[in-house]
Amino acid sequence: MPAPDATREAVLSVDLASESVRQLNQRLHDALQPQRVRVVNPAGMHSIAVGIDAAHEVEIDGHVGYYCAGMNKLATVRVRGNCGVGVAENMMSGSVIVEGSASQSAAASARGGLLVVHGDASARCAISLKGADVVVRGSVGHMSAFMAQKGALVVCGDAGEALGDSLYEARLYVRGAVAGLGADCIEKEMRAEHVEQLSRLLERAEIDEVDATDFRRYGSARQLYNFHVDNLGSY
Amino acid sequence: MCGIAGLYTKSPALQAQLGEHLARMLEQLSFRGPDSAGVAFYRDPAPAGSCKISLCGAESAPHWGAIGEELAEALGETSAPRVRATHAVFVVEAEPEHVQSWLAEHHPELRLMSAGSSIEIYKEAGRPSEFVRRFAIEQIDGSHALGHTRMATESRVTTEHSHPFSTGLDLCLVHNGSLSNHNRLRRKLRREGIHFQTDNDSEVAAGYLTWRLREGASLEQALEGCLADLDGFYTFAVGSADGFAVLRDPIACKPAIMAETDEWVAIASEYRAIAVLPGAEDAVSWEPDPGRVYSWGTTLVA
Numbered sequence: 001m002p003a004p005d006a007t008r009e010a011v012l013s014v015d016l017a018s019e020s021v022r023q024l025n026q027r028l029h030d031a032l033q034p035q036r037v038r039v040v041n042p043a044g045m046h047s048i049a050v051g052i053d054a055a056h057e058v059e060i061d062g063h064v065g066y067y068c069a070g071m072n073k074l075a076t077v078r079v080r081g082n083c084g085v086g087v088a089e090n091m092m093s094g095s096v097i098v099e100g101s102a103s104q105s106a107a108a109s110a111r112g113g114l115l116v117v118h119g120d121a122s123a124r125c126a127i128s129l130k131g132a133d134v135v136v137r138g139s140v141g142h143m144s145a146f147m148a149q150k151g152a153l154v155v156c157g158d159a160g161e162a163l164g165d166s167l168y169e170a171r172l173y174v175r176g177a178v179a180g181l182g183a184d185c186i187e188k189e190m191r192a193e194h195v196e197q198l199s200r201l202l203e204r205a206e207i208d209e210v211d212a213t214d215f216r217r218y219g220s221a222r223q224l225y226n227f228h229v230d231n232l233g234s235y
Numbered sequence: 236m237c238g239i240a241g242l243y244t245k246s247p248a249l250q251a252q253l254g255e256h257l258a259r260m261l262e263q264l265s266f267r268g269p270d271s272a273g274v275a276f277y278r279d280p281a282p283a284g285s286c287k288i289s290l291c292g293a294e295s296a297p298h299w300g301a302i303g304e305e306l307a308e309a310l311g312e313t314s315a316p317r318v319r320a321t322h323a324v325f326v327v328e329a330e331p332e333h334v335q336s337w338l339a340e341h342h343p344e345l346r347l348m349s350a351g352s353s354i355e356i357y358k359e360a361g362r363p364s365e366f367v368r369r370f371a372i373e374q375i376d377g378s379h380a381l382g383h384t385r386m387a388t389e390s391r392v393t394t395e396h397s398h399p400f401s402t403g404l405d406l407c408l409v410h411n412g413s414l415s416n417h418n419r420l421r422r423k424l425r426r427e428g429i430h431f432q433t434d435n436d437s438e439v440a441a442g443y444l445t446w447r448l449r450e451g452a453s454l455e456q457a458l459e460g461c462l463a464d465l466d467g468f469y470t471f472a473v474g475s476a477d478g479f480a481v482l483r484d485p486i487a488c489k490p491a492i493m494a495e496t497d498e499w500v501a502i503a504s505e506y507r508a509i510a511v512l513p514g515a516e517d518a519v520s521w522e523p524d525p526g527r528v529y530s531w532g533t534t535l536v537a
Contacts, residue, residue: 045507062516063506063510065507084506103492104490122487123487142487
């Protein structure tokens with residue numbers, strides 16, 4: 001992470017016990033120059049720090065509710081706690097770091113950027129992923145990477161049932177046990193390019209206790225109906 | 236969308252504030268269920284040989300004192316009514332089945348909300364904040380309690396359609412989700428002699444548990460039966476005299492979070508309802524796994 005420059009020295013502190021989430025988000029949207037913002041007393045509230053479109057650095061002290069840092073663009077959002085459903089959903093770029101665990105549908109439909117979850121992520125992590133990278137230090141729940149199209153999901157722990165069901169071209173890396181693969185998801189060979197990609201992702205996520213060569217790779221078998229060239233005429 | 240809240244006290248010191256904490260949890264869940272609200276409190280057990288009943292007087296304000304005198308004359312010693320808004324609680328020296336059949340015959344206008352030793356159920360259509368105020372929920376003490384806020388999706392908004400649903404003596408159910416095979420299951424359960432007050436899907440889940448328990452299943456077995464026999468989405472919380480149990484459907488469509496400290500165990504639809512509890516920031520919290528029965532209380536799951 002680059003050292004904060006002079007314009008970012010001042011840290012704006014926002015207390016959600018006295019200011020509304022809407023006010024916080026409005027400030028983040030109105031600030032054209034990158035800001036450093038510290039948010040306290042999130043108390044599980046929804047939609048904290050959504051829709052940011054600047055390279056802000058936002059730190060949230062505590063647990064947040066649904067859709068935290070949704071649609072994030074450019075900003076770095078760090079949650080010092082757990083997240084509810086849909087953290088970093090539809091993220092476009094930037095990074096979201098969760099120091100605790102994340103609930104369902106983390107990084108749903110995210111197009112770019114990086115989500116790091118240092119605890120576990122529950123069901124449907126990286127569902128419909130469209131290009132972002134997701135690194136989970138713990139385990140993920142069932143139906144993770146469902147219909148994931150592009151990007152990578154890295155799981156240092158275990159994966160639940162139906163991993164990668166109806167997967168498109170996202171890459172899945174799992175270090176621990178996989179309870180079961182979803183339809184059309186298969187294990188694939190871990191080639192040098194994959195070890196390299198994975199090593200870079202782990203480095204960006206600041207996870208250094210695991211080795212990229214300990215992971216297995218999973219991807220699409222490309223056998224579902226719409227992958228068959230014989231079916232082309234029916235479109 | 237609905238909201239579920241449950242709080243189980245591990246230390247007696249917290250019991251006096253049970254209602255206060257549950258009220259705050261319900262307020263946090265108001266936006267998940269603005270149509271109606273309800274609670275089940277477990278408190279102040281009736282002496283052996285007596286049972287406790289919760290009655291709802293619907294629109295007409297019944298003369299609770301006179302009803303108490305009738306109960307005493309017909310069945311046995313009856314406590315003075317403890318009235319809370321449209322509801323009243325009596326302790327009657329009689330078998331709960333006798334009280335139930337006597338009420339059905341002599342006061343069909345009254346609705347029996349719960350029966351058992353320690354359970355009390357209060358529920359009403361309307362905003363949760365209004366419910367909390369009218370019923371003075373924050374004043375109720377007890378060992379544990381469940382609450383619900385309802386956003387109706389498949390049947391009418393009335394007090395009868397509100398949660399918790401009684402599922403037998405000292406048992407109740409709150410539900411977030413929707414069931415798709417409830418009509419067929421209700422017909423089957425009616426043939427088994429289970430009574431229903433409404434066309435509500437959650438009441439069928441409650442009736443299903445009642446039936447399974449009547450047939451000799453443990454609460455854990457009855458809940459596991461839900462996984463096979465109920466089609467739909469659900470997070471259930473089931474209260475009993477000893478504690479509560481939680482079950483989510485096998486694909487965990489509906490949210491649930493649990494948290495525990497040395498003082499309490501809580502379940503809620505969202506963390507924000509747990510954040511209002513004392514010591515929440517240091518609680519151990521987790522999402523219950525799909526299709527797995529969790530329970531608190533010593534003899535809850537035999």
